[in-house]
Amino acid sequence: MKRKQFEDYLRSGTANNITVGLLATIGLICGAKSFTGTQISLVEYCFIPSTLTKPVNRQRYCTPNKRYIMPESEFYAEAYAPANPEFQRDNFLPTKATRLRIIPPSNPDKSLWGLASVVATGSAFALSKAREWRLLQLMPSVREEIRSNWLIAKLRSGLRLHKESYTAQLDYEFHQWTENRRVRTAQLSQMTPQELAIFQEQVRLRAEAEARVQLQQATGQPAGALPGQSMQDIARGDNKVTGEEQQTLQQNTTFCLDPSESLALNTLQALARADSSTALVAAPGSGKSVTLNYLIQKILADSPRADIWVISAKNDSFCGLREKGRVIVFDGENPDLAKEVIDRFYTDYKKRKQLPESKRDSLPPLILILDDWLVIADQLSKHYSDWNYGGKLLDVLLIGREFNTKFIASLQSFNLAALGIEKMDAQTRLCLNLLLLGNRYIKNGREQESYGVLELILNRGDIIPGKLEREQIKSKYLSVKTVSYQNLRPVMIASVGGFVVALMPNLSNQAKSITDDQEYLSRVYELEFNVSRTPHHHPKPLSDVAKKIYEYFHNVKNKTPKTLRDLKKADRLSSYSDQDLLEGLSELVERDQIFSDAPDSYSLPDW
Secondary structure (H helix, E strand, O other): OHHHHHHHHHHOHHHHHHHHHHHHHHHHHHHHHHOOOOOOOEEEEEOOOOOOOOHHHHHOOOOHHHOEEEEHHHHOOOOOOOOOOOOOOOOOOOOOOEEEEEEOOOOOOHHHHHHHHHHHHHHHHHHHHHHHHHHHHHHHHHHHHHHHHHHHHHHHHHHHHHHHHHHHHHHHHHHHHHHHHHHHHHHHHOOOHHHHHHHHHHHHHHHHHHHHHHHHHHHOOOOOOOOOOOHHHHHOOOOOOOHHHHHHHOOOOOOOOOOOHHHHHHHHHHHHHOOOOEEEEEOOOOOHHHHHHHHHHHHHHHOOOOEEEEEEOOOOOOOOOOOOOOEEEOOOOOOHHHHHHHHHHHHHHHHHHOOOHHHOOOOOOEEEEEOOHHHHHHHHHHHOOOOOHHHHHHHHHHHHHHHOEEEEEEEOOOOHHHHOOOOOOHHHHOOOEEEEEEOEEEEOOEEEEOOHHHHHHOOOOOOOOOHHHHHHHHHHHHHHHHHHHHHOOOEEEEEEOEEEEEEOOOHHHOOOOOOOHHHHHHHHHHHHOOOOOOOOOOOOOOOHHHHHHHHHHHHOOOOOOEOHHHHHHOHHHOOOOHHHHHHHHHHHHHOOOOEEEEOOEEEOOOO
8 A cells, every 4th residue: 555655656756846846946036036126216426516507517527437326215314424535635526415316226026026036945945855755754664565565476486386396296296106006017917826925925014014113103112122122222322323423324404495306306216217218418517427426326226236337538436337347438549448338238238139028027227328428429430430339329219118228328418419319300309318407607716607408498399399388398497597596506407208397406415325235234233233243344245246146046036946057047147157156155155145055055045
């Protein structure tokens, strides 16, 4: 209400200014008029000797320079009677003046003009000050009303964004639930009656464990209490995690800048679990390397047996893959090693294509990561003009998902043809997941932006076909870009079935401090439950052959004791010698992970 009054008062300012200007002009005119002319009658006189009677002689004493003027009232007053200025020099001149004429007043209303000037000028000043005072009176209430309206608008915008994010999250979770239900239904339909009974027993045990945890929370019993353990035992400090260990184990949390961060995190996890290939497109400084490391970490966390190879122009660790000899640093002068890795990857993929359908579900992921691929692909094309690596990538892109095989290509520009796939049309592009990043960052004290890749696809009808969908994505992008620009946090536009626009979370805080699950569980056991442990004792990790033997025992369907000959028949163990297999079996037997009831007879404890 006050704001409306204020706006009405502002609109009336023109009439007020005209009134003030008119009064000021009238005051100036009246003031000027009051300073002109005379208000009283004047007498013009001169000094003529009384003895002269002839006009000619009298005129000699009344020349223009000998005529004088004074007010009429003073001329006749004795106190102000005029004196002859030449009386001392010429005794002939009389002391009394002779009146020549009376000059009437030229401005008899002089005082009235002055009064009118004062009234007009004072009215203009008072009217101006009154308007200024009224504006100052209305300003605080108007400012408060504007602030309230601004807060209400921000709240509405925030609620709208939250509603959109929550709706998108529900849609995504429903899609995930539907997809998981479909996959679970397919898995259950392929189980034998014995396997189905085992699965039902596992579900029952899991439900009992969850109910036990809820019961502990309801009754107040500590969740970490063991059978027969008292509160005094729990409160002991000699078998607890120290401050440094706790700081190492715990996961940092960060303040959420935008509700879409959770959607971005779910999208990254979906990309990591997706069985189709992905193109990660981002300009330098957009967080491409951090995102790629996070995808690798999630892949390894979900599938520890994943077979991942990396070809990169940088000698980065890539979540420990470099230490395992799985990272190939591309050398432009000698690219043979990169070519061999691609050929080996494609050979393993062709072997998978020969497998029957019943053996495909248990295949671990086979992934080729092509980092900085634009530079590497250009060099490979120059050195091997007759080598069609693009056809191999096209084969993996279109059919690889059926055999849990894919590639992740990291690019600096939205030029998907640089992948080397000649037939990259609009339909083929639908088989490729897209992850595009843009950011504002500071390098060497200078601010730089890398939103060009994102803004390029917003106007591409072949990437986002529908005009309405493009406008919705663009609107969402502009709102998220504001947060990104202010907080130096990347913006994501991803295509995983549908397009997602979100603010990237702080991925540096999403990493686990202990990457290996087996090492993590062993570490928690040592810190929490093994009271007799010796400090700084770390068990030697299993060798590669021991790990593969252990995986073989867990994945084999026939739960009967195995011999060395059975291990040699397995594809994953066929490349090892008998001595290597025996050493790996010895490691597992020493750690009680495999039982040996008789010579050359090995089985898992739960068989």
